[in-house]
Amino acid sequence: MSLADPFALCLVTIIALSLLGLPIGHAMIAGSIAYLYLAGLDMGTAAEQLLNGMYTSYILLAVPLFILSAEIMNTGSMTERLLRFCNTLVGRFRGGLALVNVVQSIIFAGMSGSAIADAAGVGKMMQKMMTHGGRYPASFAAALTAATAVIGPIIPPSIPVVLYALVSDASIGYLFLGGMVPGLLMGLLQMVLVVWRARRRNFPVEDPVPLRQIPGITIRAFPALMMPVVLLGGIYSGFTTPTEAAAIAAAYAFLISALLYRTVTFRSTYQTLLSSARTTASIGMLIAGALVFNYVVTVENIPRTLSAFLQGFDLTPTMFLIIVNILLLVLGCLLEGTTIILIVIPVLIPTAQALGVDLVHFGIVCVVNIMIGLITPPYGLLLFIMTNIGQVSLRALVRDILPFLYAMLASLALITFFPDLVLFLPRMLGYQG
Numbered sequence: 001m002s003l004a005d006p007f008a009l010c011l012v013t014i015i016a017l018s019l020l021g022l023p024i025g026h027a028m029i030a031g032s033i034a035y036l037y038l039a040g041l042d043m044g045t046a047a048e049q050l051l052n053g054m055y056t057s058y059i060l061l062a063v064p065l066f067i068l069s070a071e072i073m074n075t076g077s078m079t080e081r082l083l084r085f086c087n088t089l090v091g092r093f094r095g096g097l098a099l100v101n102v103v104q105s106i107i108f109a110g111m112s113g114s115a116i117a118d119a120a121g122v123g124k125m126m127q128k129m130m131t132h133g134g135r136y137p138a139s140f141a142a143a144l145t146a147a148t149a150v151i152g153p154i155i156p157p158s159i160p161v162v163l164y165a166l167v168s169d170a171s172i173g174y175l176f177l178g179g180m181v182p183g184l185l186m187g188l189l190q191m192v193l194v195v196w197r198a199r200r201r202n203f204p205v206e207d208p209v210p211l212r213q214i215p216g217i218t219i220r221a222f223p224a225l226m227m228p229v230v231l232l233g234g235i236y237s238g239f240t241t242p243t244e245a246a247a248i249a250a251a252y253a254f255l256i257s258a259l260l261y262r263t264v265t266f267r268s269t270y271q272t273l274l275s276s277a278r279t280t281a282s283i284g285m286l287i288a289g290a291l292v293f294n295y296v297v298t299v300e301n302i303p304r305t306l307s308a309f310l311q312g313f314d315l316t317p318t319m320f321l322i323i324v325n326i327l328l329l330v331l332g333c334l335l336e337g338t339t340i341i342l343i344v345i346p347v348l349i350p351t352a353q354a355l356g357v358d359l360v361h362f363g364i365v366c367v368v369n370i371m372i373g374l375i376t377p378p379y380g381l382l383l384f385i386m387t388n389i390g391q392v393s394l395r396a397l398v399r400d401i402l403p404f405l406y407a408m409l410a411s412l413a414l415i416t417f418f419p420d421l422v423l424f425l426p427r428m429l430g431y432q433g
Contacts, residue, residue: 023286025290028343045295049292049295071275081217085217088209088214103191139396147408190408232245287342320357324366329369337374361423368412372409377398
């Protein structure tokens, strides 16, 4: 492939425009249009691919709805009530607030589907709680908050899983189920690590919640705790599709916050809708650019060429997954996760299928890789978010996050080499893969 090749010029255009500050979605659309022009193809194909992909994919509606439900939770009092409930569960142990941080991420994972939303919303509250009065070092609190936020998009619902389902045609319901055990495993390893570090560094013990207050705290948190039940129950009972369940979750969060908790105002509702729209537009442009660029990749026959190339090495499924892990971990340090899912993974899927790798297992392995990339130095996005929220140096944050990163890599290795950790629950509910 020479520099005069249309595809090479397309890549150069995308990279150059991105480096000049143009959003990657816009850069991909511009580069793809340049390719169509240089290749002598109809440039209107770009608009056709964009419109067909964005307006005929019912599954994409789940993305803005999950974003909206997370925003409603963060503006209402659902978050505070759930944090108090988590504190009654584990707050009385040494390093209790750190354990609360992990537990709340596991619970909130069934509500928002976004690591960045968890870190910027609930994570900001946890950072303040943990550092208040000098209880925990700011760098440790920020590191733990970043590490626990990664659990959110692995345990359902999950925006990255929705996007993977879009590019792979795998079942969202089975993908959601496949993420349960890996997400809980990551949470368990993080809690073990917190307990070990709490003893080594003599973290404080919080005042236990009096027994007489526990029923009241639980009752006040119960409507919020029911949100994952409403969401996942609708999907797995067959009563709703994942997209319809996302709409019900957003409506449920709003009704609980407005009618029961009475913490929603017209102003906060407007701000919630505005924030959700901005986030959705940002993701939407990225998806649009990826759809057009994926057409270019298909025209160039790159997935099939790569599949034939890799099969020439006589790879086993395990060897292929190890290569994918290394590739995605490296890319996760440099690229935003949505970009990887929409651009890189579609190129790898034909090879995975040719080698007999289950697409549900492959999807969860890919999503876990991409989530780990959010906290992988030097360019993990959550690292930069938490340095801003926690007002700590990147160096101190990286030092404290490394043990959590190693624990997450251990969980990634387990689900890579033992597919049943991912496929156990889907097979219980009828998955034939």
